[in-house]
Amino acid sequence: MDYSSFLQMSDEFSLLTVMIFLLIYDIFAGEKGAKNFQPLALVLFSAHIILNFFPRDAFSIAGGMYQYVPIQTYVKAILNIGTLIVLLQAHKFLNGEANHHKKGEFYFLTLSTLLGMYFMISSGNFLMFFIGLETASIPMATLVAFDKYNRKSAEAGAKYILSAVFASSISVFGMSLIYGSTGTLYFSDLATLLTGTPLQIMAFVFFAVGLFFKISLVPFHLWTPDVYEGAQTNITSYLSVISKGAAVFVLFTILIKVFGHMVTQWQPILYGLSIVSITVANVFAIRQQNLKRFLAFSSISQAGYILLAIISGTAMGMASLVYFVLVYMFSNLAAFGVISVIEERTGKVKMDDYNGLYQTNPRLSFVMMLALFSLAGIPPFAGFFSKFFIFSAAAAQGYYVLVFIALLNTIISLYYYLLVIKAMFLNKSENPIEKVTSDTPLKISFVICTLGILLVGLFSTIYTQIAALSFGL
Numbered sequence: 215m216d217y218s219s220f221l222q223m224s225d226e227f228s229l230l231t232v233m234i235f236l237l238i239y240d241i242f243a244g245e246k247g248a249k250n251f252q253p254l255a256l257v258l259f260s261a262h263i264i265l266n267f268f269p270r271d272a273f274s275i276a277g278g279m280y281q282y283v284p285i286q287t288y289v290k291a292i293l294n295i296g297t298l299i300v301l302l303q304a305h306k307f308l309n310g311e312a313n314h315h316k317k318g319e320f321y322f323l324t325l326s327t328l329l330g331m332y333f334m335i336s337s338g339n340f341l342m343f344f345i346g347l348e349t350a351s352i353p354m355a356t357l358v359a360f361d362k363y364n365r366k367s368a369e370a371g372a373k374y375i376l377s378a379v380f381a382s383s384i385s386v387f388g389m390s391l392i393y394g395s396t397g398t399l400y401f402s403d404l405a406t407l408l409t410g411t412p413l414q415i416m417a418f419v420f421f422a423v424g425l426f427f428k429i430s431l432v433p434f435h436l437w438t439p440d441v442y443e444g445a446q447t448n449i450t451s452y453l454s455v456i457s458k459g460a461a462v463f464v465l466f467t468i469l470i471k472v473f474g475h476m477v478t479q480w481q482p483i484l485y486g487l488s489i490v491s492i493t494v495a496n497v498f499a500i501r502q503q504n505l506k507r508f509l510a511f512s513s514i515s516q517a518g519y520i521l522l523a524i525i526s527g528t529a530m531g532m533a534s535l536v537y538f539v540l541v542y543m544f545s546n547l548a549a550f551g552v553i554s555v556i557e558e559r560t561g562k563v564k565m566d567d568y569n570g571l572y573q574t575n576p577r578l579s580f581v582m583m584l585a586l587f588s589l590a591g592i593p594p595f596a597g598f599f600s601k602f603f604i605f606s607a608a609a610a611q612g613y614y615v616l617v618f619i620a621l622l623n624t625i626i627s628l629y630y631y632l633l634v635i636k637a638m639f640l641n642k643s644e645n646p647i648e649k650v651t652s653d654t655p656l657k658i659s660f661v662i663c664t665l666g667i668l669l670v671g672l673f674s675t676i677y678t679q680i681a682a683l684s685f686g687l
Contacts, residue, residue, distance in 0.1 A: 240318025370444025385424025391417035451550035491518030544666030
């Protein structure tokens with residue numbers, strides 16, 4: 215193997231090129247050039263998305279440490295589009311007086327986490343996986359504490375990094391046990407060497423904790439509400455969608471490629487985590503008044519639904535998982551976008567503050583309503599179809615009781631999503647939130663999210679294409 219083979223890592227090299235160019239530009243552009251930084255960054259990142267949008271033939275390099283299959287292109291494309299939406303929504307925040315000189319830092323840190331997720335997704339070895347995990351986690355902790363003079367932001371950053379370090383250390387211990395019992399870290403070799411001995415079961419549990427933490431499954435979720443509330447809202451949305459989307463795909467891939475022969479051991483674990491995560495998150499979501507904490511528990515509940523696709527362990531499960539993440543991205547980023555613009559302009563983030571919002575901000579209320587209906591799984595919005603495919607994948611493997619429990623929890627989730635809609639459209643307020651103006655990038659992000667919520671579920675070719683590539687995992 216020569217170094218030219220690394221050029222096949224087009225996604226990573228393309229993103230790294232954008233990062234280096236933006237870093238150099240930010241250092242040498244000066245005050246005048248800084249005004250053009252965000253438009254230039256958005257154009258370059260959009261070009262990166264387009265250039266890497268089409269799947270290629272499967273290949274493996276670096277002795278199998280880096281492995282590519284076509285479905286990864288769609289997963290990375292979903293993460294790219296979600297990141298672009300977050301960057302569009304953060305435009306006003308970065309132009310503020312306190313942050314205009316930190317645009318380069320924000321973009322470099324955000325794209326660094328994305329690069330780490332790329333390596334996680336394409337890893338064929340636990341060492342490569344861990345490098346990607348830490349490349350994604352460390353800049354993320356910096357982003358959470360980005361507003362360093364804000365007490366809540368600093369507290370959220372400390373909680374996130376301490377929890378992440380603890381989870382990563384347990385995960386690494388699990389990897390060491392895997393290596394100790396098999397003598398290798400390569401996924402392709404481990405598939406035949408892991409047979410379900412007590413030591414290997416313990417190794418799996420320790421390893422999985424790191425990913426369960428990133429996905430925010432109960433009981434590894436306690437950091438989530440505090441971090442979501444304390445971090446700047448655009449960073450919270452990135453954490454809830456992009457980071458989680460990469461983690462669930464990697465979890466599914468490793469379970470199938472590495473722990474496939476231990477399916478009878480890990481399926482009951484995921485079964486229990488799914489029920490507990492959905493139920494506990496729904497119960498606590500009802501009690502929330504802060505909308506960022508509200509969406510934190512909503513995201514924990516959605517993670518529980520995702521486990522229904524993972525537990526199936528089939529190509530149909532993979533297709534429904536990728537499709538679910540796509541729909542979840544549009545829905546959650548739309549909701550966080552509305553919260554972001556209102557918090558940025560007014561500082562209000564309580565549910566009672568949204569009483570009568572439709573009177574003064576009908577468009578924002580409409581976008582929020584669509585997002586919450588999609589998250590609740592109401593037809594004909596895309597969230598209904600994503601939940602349908604998730605339930606179908608689990609039911610096809612005989613998990614009827616699990617699907618029934620998930621359906622019951624969907625009714626509970628509909629109740630607390632309707633609480634927000636009731637506040638915006640039905641509750642009266644003598645002092646509703648004043649009319650909020652949105653800049654052009656934010657409007658573009660809302661258009662993208664709205665089209666995704668309305669159209670992704672209606673075009674069956676999207677799911678069909680994802681399903682076709684899922685069989686090649």
